[in-house]
Amino acid sequence: MTIASIRRGYQVIKTVLHYGLDELLPSKKTPWYFSLLRHSFFWLRNQHKDKPSAQRLKLAMQELGPVYIKLGQMLSTRRDLLNDEWAEELAMLQDRVPPFDSALAREAIEAELKAPIESLFDNFDETPLASASISQVHTANLKENGAEVVLKVLRPNVEAQVQADLQLMCQAASFLERLLGEGNRLRPAEVIEDYRTTILGELNLNLEALNAIKLRNNFLDSDALYVPYVYEDYCYSRLMVMERVYGIPVSDVEALRAQGTNLKLLAERGVELFFTQVFRDNFFHADMHPGNIFISREHPDNPFYIGMDCGIMGTLNDVDKRYLAENFLAFFNRDYQRIAQLYIESGWVSENTDVLAFEQAVKVVCEPMFNKPLDEISFGHVLLELFRTARQFDIVVQPQLVLLEKTLLYIEGLGRQLYPQLDLWSTAKPFLEQWMSEQVGPKAIFDKVKMKSPYWAEKLPEFPELIYDNLKVGRKLLGTQQQMLDKYLKFQHKAHKSNYFLITSAVLLICGTLLLNQDATLWPSYICLTAGIVLWFTGWRSRPKNRKF
Template sequence: MKYSRLYNIITIFKAYQLGELLPKHNLSSKFKFALALMFWVRKKAKNNDIGERLRLALQELGPVWVKFGQMLSTRRDLLPDNVAVQLAKLQDQVPPFEGELAKHIIEKALDAPIEHYFDDFNLTPLASASIAQVHTATLKETAAQVVIKVLRPDIMPIIQADIELMYWFAKQVEKNVPNGKRLRAGEVVKDYETTILKELNLQQEAENTRRLRDNFINSDMLYIPYVYRELCRKNVMVEERIAGIPIGDTAQLVAKNVNVKLLAERGVKVFFTQVFRDNFFHADMHPGNIFIDATDPVNPRYIGIDCAIMGELSLEDQRFLAQNFIAFFNRDYQKIAELYISSNWVDEDTDRFALEAAMREVCEPIFAKPLGEISFAQVLFNLFKVARQFNMVIQPQLVLLEKTLFYIEGLGRQLYPQLDLWSTAKPFLESWYQEQMSVKHIAKQFMNTLPLWQEVLPALPAKIKQYEREHQHLNRHIAELTEQLKRSQQKQNQFCYLTIGLIVLGIAVSIIL
């Protein structure tokens, strides 16, 4: 199966003439031979846009590769712009599997007939994607409208086989393509593997959904559906059915007189609130996962679903990003360079002046544009791109952050092209950073750690005495070694003096005789 799948993949790559993505020269002879083996495969009408051909090839390869293309579209540091734009258009809508099979999976997971928990179970899925599909039903106990998400049967072997092949392709690229290691193909596949495996655990998604809902309970900016965790299993999840307008349906939003300016600004606030206030952000905010509650068009809010992929940052990363953005707002490139070095995001022996000059060269032209036209996501991308040139390794959580910011900004500008992220982001970041440095926050942090100190403090005197005993024992041992060394040195000196004396005596005797 592995080799037949490999043959199928190479056939499709050749059919769409994706060899253009590889360098024209300096390939190893073995790699050239492997490509030549597929010389005779079928041809398709050639499209001049390599990005579009790559997108079509991934769609033909199937859902696992579609998800890979979606993730790859966020790595703009590795792809030409036209390729990244095309991959961002990938849709993972795939034909559904049989409703009866979905019903059987649910019954097996819940260990009960479907009628035990649900009425009006619809065998026709509401939506179908690469990893799972969704069916509607009514909760028997409360008559609440719910959706039941079901993982595709036997999806794991397919994913494992394709990921294994992706690693093989990555290894060949790094080994046989000039400067292949710079492309970090293995790193990209590893990020993808982590992401897609998270989507295969619906119990974890249910917990993520509950946590995000709690963070925005009673919020006028974001609504997260209620999850019935007692009915969730690793391959089945039951949650509240929501009613909203897809965010991409701008015509319906306009028809309902939705305040799109407020909506776009709230999208920015939701993002920064998740990242900096809660340190728990939805990292898969593509249009298919966002709806609009337009019940009150003057005061609209977002509805977020599909919380499988979430991001978290360390407090150090949060502070670094906040200071980084604030320094950029103030065009303080010296501060930016110092932050990268002091935070160990680049090597401590990095030339600060060279890093500062590189940051200035890339970022300064951005300020030539009106603030409303400046891409906030592009700023972050540019800063990371420069840092990569100075051997900075971007962590997976930062890649998620970068991707999410591109999504949020793109959706915000789609809703309201005049959106000025800066007027929203800068006050938020400055306020958050000042609050982090405030006496009140420090006192709060101390109170949060008080239970830990209550456990540690009773044992502290004994620990101190133990340390003193060990320290005294160590000092005695060092003193004994020092004394032995002195005695040994004295003996060596005495031997040297005796030897010199005998030599001198021998010389004197020889002269006299």
């Protein structure tokens, strides 16, 4: 443990006690040193008694800085773990972070470029355009073509701060896990591991640049999404340069209304975008929050989204995708048995699950949704409730599905904020049905054969040789098997012969002994005993010795 992490640990403990968060732990189970710690800082303890616990947690996270703010934001999407009050409070966490010194930004940018900013850019603005938890954004013009660009640079020392915070979080999580015991719904170690992957991904701007390029290419011809152009030659692990875009923040519905944006079309395009990213491209933006989505200013009657910050992207494997699509379709056909089967077939819940009990639980979750008008049914909540139910049946938590559920909830919330009457089902159903028919219909088989054909064409010339080799091996194998069979038959034959002699000898010996005890003449008994002994020797000598075939 470094001095920095000890200092940070002290700061965290101070904040936890200051906001009275220690009271949330089960007091009976806490070890003695924890009580000692509580009492040593008694003057600090819970100065915010009057506030509800969810609010106190939010304030503590806000005070602890960007890494905790981001953790809080992520937790707010885990409604399978937190109750609604806590989730809603944490969702209000904003990472409005004061900008860092622009001299430091300049230093960091030049260290990555290995050249002075002025040699590559004009009009570099020392005042940042935006300052977020992980990075700061400055505007400039590219010298080579005059294009307006933004330079996104990581905060100085952010990697070390994140690592120190993560280390502490991991230790606290395993402590909590032990304290709360097995079977607790809140699984701190799992949550922190999930968060760790997310935040470490955001610390590499090279990765973000690659994600942005891929997403841009996927939507090059789209009228629904625009992703700014990335200047790959100017991207490094701590610096990313991309086209500057102008738009209205998606949360500013008033401004969108004022310019006459077609909000119905915009909301429908949001849903369409989600399904296209998940099912067509298998690559979806998983860090959807208002700061990352803007709406075009031009052509308000034909609006499109502008997507930024591709630090966190999600993918699903083909199996998950297929089961997910079938899940949605089964839900809208009210086929609860199919939903339960799908969860088991996909391996999301254990094979040993009681299908009938699970089906009943699924029905309890889904049926009330149908009492609502179709435009109020939330896909995200259905998925969320299904995962919550599956938890009671020991669901294997799939991080990629949690990301998807979070994104879907966001997209729906956004869609309904833009256009409250949005009917998600009629927007999504044709898309899902077409996708399913492409996956399982004759066209899908034809496409798969077509996809494999270059591989088969390449292997075709090797076929005669492969067939010849296989026949040769087969003949050898058959020969070996025949030999083994012969040996086995010989063994069986010998064993039968020996058993026959031994059993007959036993009968003769028993008869000889019985006759010996009779008062009659002795010679028949002698004959039986002698024959018995001779046969016993013969049987013993003829027994098979080698059991290996």
